[in-house]
Each structure stands twice: as structure tokens, then as C-alpha cells.
Amino acid sequence: MPLPEEARRALAQWFRRAGRDLPWRRTKDPYSVWVSEVMLQQTQVATALPYYEAWMRRFPGVEALAQASEEEVLAAWQGLGYYRRCRLLLEGARRVVAEGWPATAKGWRAIPGVGRYTAGAIASICYGEAAPVVDGNVERVYARVVDDLATDGDLHRRAWDWAERSLDRANPGDWNQALMELGALVCRRDAPDCSGCPLRAWCLAAINGTVAARPAVARRTATxxxxxxxxxxxxxxxxxxxxxxxxxxxxxxxxxxxxxxxxxxxxxxxxxxxxxxxxxxxxxxxxxxxxxxxxxxxxxxxxxxxxxxxxxxxxxxxxxxxxxxxxxxxxxxxxx
Ligand code: SF4
Missing domain, CATH: 3.90.79.10 (Nucleoside Triphosphate Pyrophosphohydrolase)
Structure with missing residues (x-):
């Protein structure tokens, strides 16, 4: 079930009031949003923030990044981990400089390292395209709001379907960011703040008392x-x-x-x-x-x-x- 209009309004209002003021939210420049989205994959905002600011000083635009050597960009990235992201960002920047900026989420998917999530984030935030996003935060919000028992791949597919159907097509960029922000600040993995949540009235896990058990946990790889x-x-x-x-x-x-x-x-x-x-x-x-x-x-x-x-x-x-x-x-x- 997609979120009803009233729930969407409540979330949008909450985001305007409580959303964090972050440097990549003050711009619709695709390069800035792209860099931030790549850094934020598997990295917390507080960790990524100083890296983002240093990166933008060192490589302020896509041309500056495209001209840098792999060694230079790896040195700027070190400490953030998951270095493949950084290499692909460099490869992607070179592609953009050679072929021009993509104008749609579909076009972004052709850029090295840009998957469905990053393409949706850039296209919705920078161009207002009605493209959904699903990251770990959105997946968790979905599992709880719908009280879905699914895990792993099934959960991921269903979360994308729900995000697509719940999307605010008039303001997709703000909507996507609001949903991710709710997962980061309120619907946290541990100790979610249900009493302060704008979706509380529509959240089936909160109503059913199953919040702590969602998302359900699949068997994990042994340490x-x-x-x-x-x-x-x-x-x-x-x-x-x-x-x-x-x-x-x-x-x-x-x-x-x-x-x-x-x-x-x-x-x-x-x-x-x-x-x-x-x-x-x-x-x-x-x-x-x-x-x-x-x-x-x-x-x-x-x-x-x-x-x-x-x-x-x-x-x-x-x-x-x-x-x-x-x-x-x-x-x-x-x-x-
Ligand atoms: S009510 Fe609780 S579990 Fe449901 S979306 Fe809000 S914070 Fe998450």
C-alpha cells in the first residue's frame, strides 16, 4: 500500500522543520549531489561531511576531477573506505566530460558507478524527475510502515515498488530526501523515536507492536x-x-x-x-x-x-x- 496523501503531507512538513542543513542540500548542482551521494553510500553523514568539504575544495567541478590522477583521488578518499566508489566516480567524471551531462535518471545509469539509487537521487533532486530512491533508510521505513516480513532481495524489491508508488511526483527531490532523513533521524535501526514520528498514525509496525522486529533479519554470513x-x-x-x-x-x-x-x-x-x-x-x-x-x-x-x-x-x-x-x-x- 503506498502512503496516502495525508501521510505524505505530514512527512513533507516534518522535513521542512527538522531536516538537517547539509552543504549538498543547498544546491541543485549535479556534480555536488553526485559526489555527496557516492560518499554517503555505506558512510554516515557525520563521517562524510569533512571529506565532502575537502573534496569540493580540491576538485570543485567535474573537469577538475576528470583531470586528476587515480592516485590523487584515492589520496583524497582515504579513510572513507570502499575505494571502488572513488575509482568509479573518477571514471564517471571522465565520461561526463567526454560525453556531456546526462539529463535523466536513465541517462545517469549509463555513467560508471551510478546505479538505480544514485541515478534516482540526482535526477529527482537536480532535475525534479519523478524517480524514486531506496537506500538502507528507506528500506527500513518501508519494512516498518508496511510491517513487511520480507528480507534481503525480496525486501529490496518491495521497497522499490512502494517507493515508486508513494513518490510525491510534484516534489520528488524533497520527498526522497525526506524519506531518507526520516530513516536516519527518527526511524533509526536502534531506538526509533515512534512518538516523534510524522508517519506514526500510518505505521503498521507501530500499530502492531513489531517495530523492533522489522526489518526482519535473514541468516548472516559467519564471522x-x-x-x-x-x-x-x-x-x-x-x-x-x-x-x-x-x-x-x-x-x-x-x-x-x-x-x-x-x-x-x-x-x-x-x-x-x-x-x-x-x-x-x-x-x-x-x-x-x-x-x-x-x-x-x-x-x-x-x-x-x-x-x-x-x-x-x-x-x-x-x-x-x-x-x-x-x-x-x-x-x-x-x-x-
Ligand atoms: S512510527 Fe516508528 S517504526 Fe513507524 S516509521 Fe515512524 S519511527 Fe519508524
């Missing part, structure tokens, strides 16, 4: 626990790094060597934990001082590494090494 050892090779004022080959989580970024065994010449720097999807990884970090550069690596100074795109665990390992060597704030620390 995998692993251990890895990073061994930083240190020569004078340089560390050895190598490019991560295609096929890995962080392909194209740079990493320190991984060690399978250590000799007595390795110094223990510490351990930390990091999670990637359902993998829980315990990293052990070592330092080995060398006098000759080994082949197969790029030898970079600390200043150069600051500009080198590296995954979060590699940055943590570097932080340990810099403190250990007395090259970071706080001075040297003893090996643990």
Missing part, C-alpha cells in the same frame, strides 16, 4: 577471524610500500609488506584489530631495519606516505611505527 602480520621495512628515512594488486579489498592502494615469519632482526611494535565486512582481523606490526633497498618496493619518506593512498590498517601500522621511531607527536615508545 571469520584471522591474524596478519605487517612488517615495515625501514631504510634511513624511508619505508617500503607496494601497490596492492587487482582482486583484493583495497586494490590500487599501497601497503607495507606482509610477513609470514619473522627473524630475530624484527622489532615488535604492537597489535590492533580491524574489521572488514564479516572478517575480524588481528594485526601484528613489526619493524625491520634494512641497509639496502629490496626490489619490488617503492621506498617513500614519511612526507610522501602522507600523500600515498593507503587502507586504514596500513595507516594504523604506520602510526605505530612513527611513534616507535620517535617521529610522531609523543616521542618514542617502548616495544610491546
Amino acid at each position: 571469520v577471524h584471522e591474524s596478519r602480520t605487517i612488517e615495515l621495512l625501514w631504510m634511513g628515512d624511508r619505508f617500503a610500500v607496494r601497490r596492492i594488486p587487482p582482486g583484493g579489498w583495497w586494490e590500487g592502494l599501497w601497503e607495507f609488506p606482509e610477513a609470514s615469519s619473522a627473524g630475530p632482526w624484527s622489532e615488535e611494535l604492537g597489535t590492533f584489530r580491524h574489521s572488514v565486512t564479516h572478517h575480524r582481523i588481528r594485526y601484528r606490526v613489526r619493524l625491520r631495519r634494512v641497509v639496502e633497498g629490496e626490489e619490488g618496493f617503492s621506498w617513500r619518506t614519511v612526507a610522501e606516505l602522507a600523500e600515498t593512498p593507503m587502507p586504514a590498517p596500513q595507516r594504523k601500522a604506520l602510526g605505530l611505527a612513527l611513534r616507535y621511531l620517535g617521529l610522531a607527536e609523543g616521542g618514542p615508545v617502548a616495544a610491546r
